[in-house]
Amino acid sequence: MEELIEKLKQQLINELNLEEITPADIDTDAPLFGDGLGLDSIDALEIILILEHNYGIKIQNPSEGKEIFYSIRTLADYIQANQK
Amino acid sequence: MGNNLNIHIPADNIISSLGFTTQQNIDAIYAYRSGVMLDESKAIADQPIQAAKICSETLGKYINHFNLVAYTKAEQLIILSVNELLQQYDVDLSATDSAFIISTTKGNIDVLQNKTHPIPESAFLWKMAEKISNYYSLENRISVVSNACISGISALIAAKRLLQAGIYRNIVVVGFDVLSHFITSGFISFKSVSSNICRPYDKKRDGLNLGEACGSVLLTTDYCPNTAILYGGAITNDANHISGPSKTGDGLHYAIQGALEDAGLTAKDMGYVNLHGTATVYNDEMEAKAIHWSQLQNAKVNSLKPYIGHTLGASGIVESILSVHQLKAGIVFGTLGYENNGVSQSLNVSSRHQEIAIRTCVKTGSGFGGCNAAIVLSIENKTKKTLNKIPITISSIKNCMVENSTIIVNNNLVFKTDTIDFPSFIRNAYKNLGESNMKFYKMDDLAKLGYIAAAYLLKDELKIEPLNIGIILSNSAASLDTDRKYQQQIDKDGDAAGSPSVFVYTLPNVATGEICIHHKIQGENTFFIEKNYSPEKLKTYAQLAMQDSGISYCICGWCEFINGIYKAEFELLKTK
Numbered sequence: 079m080e081e082l083i084e085k086l087k088q089q090l091i092n093e094l095n096l097e098e099i100t101p102a103d104i105d106t107d108a109p110l111f112g113d114g115l116g117l118d119s120i121d122a123l124e125i126i127l128i129l130e131h132n133y134g135i136k137i138q139n140p141s142e143g144k145e146i147f148y149s150i151r152t153l154a155d156y157i158q159a160n161q162k
Numbered sequence: 163m164g165n166n167l168n169i170h171i172p173a174d175n176i177i178s179s180l181g182f183t184t185q186q187n188i189d190a191i192y193a194y195r196s197g198v199m200l201d202e203s204k205a206i207a208d209q210p211i212q213a214a215k216i217c218s219e220t221l222g223k224y225i226n227h228f229n230l231v232a233y234t235k236a237e238q239l240i241i242l243s244v245n246e247l248l249q250q251y252d253v254d255l256s257a258t259d260s261a262f263i264i265s266t267t268k269g270n271i272d273v274l275q276n277k278t279h280p281i282p283e284s285a286f287l288w289k290m291a292e293k294i295s296n297y298y299s300l301e302n303r304i305s306v307v308s309n310a311c312i313s314g315i316s317a318l319i320a321a322k323r324l325l326q327a328g329i330y331r332n333i334v335v336v337g338f339d340v341l342s343h344f345i346t347s348g349f350i351s352f353k354s355v356s357s358n359i360c361r362p363y364d365k366k367r368d369g370l371n372l373g374e375a376c377g378s379v380l381l382t383t384d385y386c387p388n389t390a391i392l393y394g395g396a397i398t399n400d401a402n403h404i405s406g407p408s409k410t411g412d413g414l415h416y417a418i419q420g421a422l423e424d425a426g427l428t429a430k431d432m433g434y435v436n437l438h439g440t441a442t443v444y445n446d447e448m449e450a451k452a453i454h455w456s457q458l459q460n461a462k463v464n465s466l467k468p469y470i471g472h473t474l475g476a477s478g479i480v481e482s483i484l485s486v487h488q489l490k491a492g493i494v495f496g497t498l499g500y501e502n503n504g505v506s507q508s509l510n511v512s513s514r515h516q517e518i519a520i521r522t523c524v525k526t527g528s529g530f531g532g533c534n535a536a537i538v539l540s541i542e543n544k545t546k547k548t549l550n551k552i553p554i555t556i557s558s559i560k561n562c563m564v565e566n567s568t569i570i571v572n573n574n575l576v577f578k579t580d581t582i583d584f585p586s587f588i589r590n591a592y593k594n595l596g597e598s599n600m601k602f603y604k605m606d607d608l609a610k611l612g613y614i615a616a617a618y619l620l621k622d623e624l625k626i627e628p629l630n631i632g633i634i635l636s637n638s639a640a641s642l643d644t645d646r647k648y649q650q651q652i653d654k655d656g657d658a659a660g661s662p663s664v665f666v667y668t669l670p671n672v673a674t675g676e677i678c679i680h681h682k683i684q685g686e687n688t689f690f691i692e693k694n695y696s697p698e699k700l701k702t703y704a705q706l707a708m709q710d711s712g713i714s715y716c717i718c719g720w721c722e723f724i725n726g727i728y729k730a731e732f733e734l735l736k737t738k
Contacts, residue, residue, distance in 0.1 A: 094663070097589070097603035116600035119406050123352060123662040130658075139353070 082154045089128055090150075094121050106150045122147060135160050167326050169393075170386040171379050171539075173251035174483040175243045178375035178470045179214035182224070183246065187480075188487055191469050191495050192515070198359045198371045198471050207346040208657040212357060214373030214471030215341065234270045234284060236340050237293055239376035244298070244334055247378045256299035259331040261324065264291055264338075265307045265317035266475035267669060271645060272342035276653050278646045281724075285645075288638055288693040303330075306691040308640055309671045310529030311438070312397065313337060314377070314478020315537055316688050319395035321381045322537075323706040331383055337479030338376035344649060345474070346372055347657035348665035352405070360441035360472075362465035362497050363450070363511050365504035370440040373471020377479035390486040393427065393522075393538040396420025396711055399678040399687045400532035401628060405666050407444045407528060411451030414534040416629060416684060418456040418524055420711060421536035429457040432538075433520030434494045436485045438527045439465020440472050445528065450505035452526075462510045462518060468498035482525050482539060489521045489541045530666065531675030533687055554709045555738045556701070556716075562619035564591075564611060564730040569618050576618060584726060588614060595621070606644040606667035608637075608723040609676045615730035616677040616717060623734070631715040632686030633674055634704045638693050639724035640670045673721060685713040695720040695731065704735055 087101035096115060104115070111117045122143055129135040135157065137143055146156045175183060179197025180190040190197070197214040206213060221238070225231060228245065230238045253260055269287045283289050287306045295304045309316040314337035321333040339345070349355050349372060356369035381392065398420065400413035408414070422428060435458055437449050453459055466481050473480055488494055496514040503509065522540035563570040567587040569577040577594055579587045588610045592602055595617055605613060612635070644667045651659045666672060671689040678687060686707045690700065697720075704718040719732035 093661075095604045096600065099600075118403065118601075120404075120663050120666055121604075126353075127351070127661065 079154060079158065082157065083150055086150055086154055089132065093124055093128055104150060108149060110147055110149055129157070133157050133161050167383045168391050169322050169325055169381050169383065171381055171390045171392060171486060172386040173247045173380040174378065174486065175246040176375065176377045176480050176483055177216060177239055177243050178473065178480060179216060179373055180470060182220060182242070184483055184487065187484065191466070191484070194496070194498060196359050196469050196498060197373065198468065206341045207343060207350070211346055211355065212359065212371050213341060213346070214371060216374050233293065234273065236266070236270050236338055237290060239338050239340070240264070240294055240336050241297060243376045243378040244336060247334065247380055251380050253332045253380060255334065256301070258303070260303065261330045261333045262294065262298065262300050262304040263307060263317045263321050263333060263335045264294065264304065265313035265335065265479065266337065267308060267310055267313055267339055268345060268475070271344045272340060274645060274649045275343065278649050278653070281642055281646055285642060286638065287640055287691040292693070307688060308669065308691050309533055309689050310531050310669045311472070311474055312478060312527040312529045312533045312535040313475040314480070314482070315395065315525065315527045315535035316397055316478070318392060318478065318482060318537055319397060319535065320688065320703070322392055322395055323703070323710050325381060325383050327706050333381045334378060335381060335479060336376065336378040337476040339374060339474035339476050341372055341374045343652055343657055347652050347660040348648070348668065350657065351660045351662040351665055354442050356441065359499055360467050361499035362439035362441040362467055363446050363503065363505055363509055364500050365502040367441040367443065367446060367504055369442055370467065371471040373473040375470060375473035375476040375480050377476050377483055379479060379483060390489060390539055390541050393540055394421045394424030395535065395537035396424055397533065397535045397686050397688060399675065399684050400534065401678040401682045401684050402532055404532060404672050404675045404679070405530050407448035409448070411448045411455055413532065413684060414449060414452035414526060414528055414536070415455035417534040417536040418452065418458070418526060421524060421538050424710065425538035427522065427538060429461070431520065431522055432458060432461045432524055433489070433518040433522055434462040434464065435524045435526065436481055437463050437465050439467050439497065441465070441467060447505050448528070449526070450507040450509055453509060454507045458524070459508065460510060462494045462512070462516060464494055464497045464511060466495065478527050478535070482537065485523050485525050485539055486541070489523060489539065492517055492521065494518050530669050531671040532678060533671060533675070554705065556705050556708060556735045557738055558733045559736045560619060560623070560734040562615050562730070562732045564615045565728065569614070571618055584728060604663065605676055607728070608641060608643060608670065608721065609667060609673040611723050611728050611730050612673040612721045613676050613680060615721065615732045616681060619717065619732045619734055620681055626715050628682045628684035630685065630713050631683050631717070632707065632711065632713045633677060633683055633717040634686065634688050634700065634707060635674055635719060635721050636690040636692050636695065636700055637670060637720055637722040638691065639722060640691050641668050641672070643724045644668050677717070686711045686716065701735065708735065708737060
C-alpha cells in the first residue's frame, strides 16, 4: 500500500505538471481538490486517464470520482479494490 | 454618425450534415431530421462516434465542378459556401470597400495528422486566409478570428463594428470547422461527447455531438428591404475557469445585456433566444441561469445542436442564419429530444416547432477560455434609436514587451535572466512577481507568456472594474505549438492517449482566458490571427471595440509562441 501511495504521488506530479512539488509535500490524507494542490476539473479528467492507462480502471462519469479522488489514500484504496 | 447605420444580411449559405444550401438545412429541420449519425468509419475517431458529418460524396461532386482539388477540405467548403452566397447577392469582393472575415477554432488542423515536424504551412490560419484572399482577389482585406466556440459570433460582431465605422460597405463572414481525430479525441477526453443524439436542457442530457459545417453571410450597410438586420452584439468573459462554464451564468448574462444595450432594446422586445445549448450538464445549467438573470425566462428558447451537432467555429454563423430564417417564418424550431426540464431554472423550451409573434431574437454562444457572446437579430424595422456612442479617442498608457529572456515595461528593463531557455526564464519571471499559484505551472507556453506579459503590464496599476476592461490579442501561429504536442500524443498511441490538460490549450484564446482569470477581466475579448503583427490595425479595431462596448481600458497586443521562439508585445489602452 505504501508503495502504491508513493507511486501515485509521483504519477500525479508528473501527469498534472505539479512543478515545484515533491512527493513529500503531498499529504496522503489531505483533500486533493480545492486549496492544497489547486487541482480542478481538468486535473480530475487527467486522474481518470491515469487510472485507465496505468491501472486498467475505467471511470465513465467524472462525478463518480468525487469520493474516490478525495485524497491520495482514497485513490489508493480504490485502485487496490478495483485493479484487474 | 456611423453607429446608426443598419447592418443588413441579404444573403446566406449553410453547408452542414443537413445539406449544401440554407434551404436544404431548413427543410430538414422542419421535418425534425437530425444530421447526427453513428460514424464507424474511423476516419474522424478511433471509436464509433455520433457525429454530424458533411456528405463527402456530394462534396466531391462540387469540388470537381468548381475545380477545387488544390484546396484543403476546409478551404473547399469556404469557397463553395461563398460562391453560393455571391449568387444570391452580387458583391465585388475585389473592391476596396469589401472585406472578408473567417472564423474557426481549428482551421486545417487535420493536415497535422502524422505530419508534425515541421508543421505544414497549411496548418497556419494566415496561410489559409492568404489562399482565400487570392481566390477572391481580396488584396489581404481578410481577417481571421479564432475565439473558441464563440468565433462565429465574434466575427459577426467584428464585422458589425467595421461596417458601422464606415471602414467597409460589404463584409463576407464565414465560419467553419471540419472534424478530425484531433477534435473528436479532445472532446472525448473531456467526457463531453454523448453516445446518443444530444438532448439540450433535458433531464437525461449527457453530452454533446460534434458536427462539421461551414456557414457564410453577407453583411452590408446598403439598404436591403425585407432582410434581417444585425442590431447589436457584445462579448464578455467569465474570468472564472478556462474550460468549465461559470456556475452563476454572470458572463453570459453580461453578454446578453451588452447586446441588448447595443441594440437599444430590452428583454421584452425579444421573441426568442437561440442558445448555445450543447447539452453538456454544465453548459445548459449555466445558460438557464443567464436567461433568468437577463429576465428572458418568458421568451421561447431553443438549441439547434440536436439537428446539426456542435459545429464549433461554424456554430455562431450557421445558427445565426437559422435564427434569421426562423424570424422570417415566424417559427421557433423545436429542440429535438427535449422532454423534461433538466436545469435548475424553468425555461420556455419545447421539442416541437412553435409560432412566434415577435420577429426579434438573441443568439448566444459560450466557449473555452471563458468567453461568451450574444447578438440581436431582427427582421422588424425597429424605430431608429439614438445611440449615444460618441467617437472616442484612445491613448496607450503603458506597454510591456517579453522576448529573448527579458521583460521591458515602458522601455525600462524590469526583468532578465541569463539563461535563454524559455521554461527557466518564464518560471523565474513568475517567481519574481511574488505569486505562488500552482495553476501557472500547468499552463501551456503560450498562456504562460501571455500571463507574464499581462502581469508585468498591470503590475502597480489600480484595480480596474471587471466589466470596464477588455483584451484583444493576435498572433500568427494560433495555438499550433500545443496543437502539435496534442497531435503527437494521439499519433503515437491513438485517440485515447489525448490528454485533456493539453487539449484545453489548443485554442489561442485560452491564453486570453488565463489572463482574464488572473486580473478579473470580464469585458470584450477577441483573438485574431494574422501573418505579421500590425499594431496600428489591431489598435484601430480595439478602439472600435472599446467605443462599441463602452469599456475604458483594453489590453491590446501580440502573443506568439512557436518552436521555442516567443514574443509578447502588450499595450494598455485607455479612453481619453
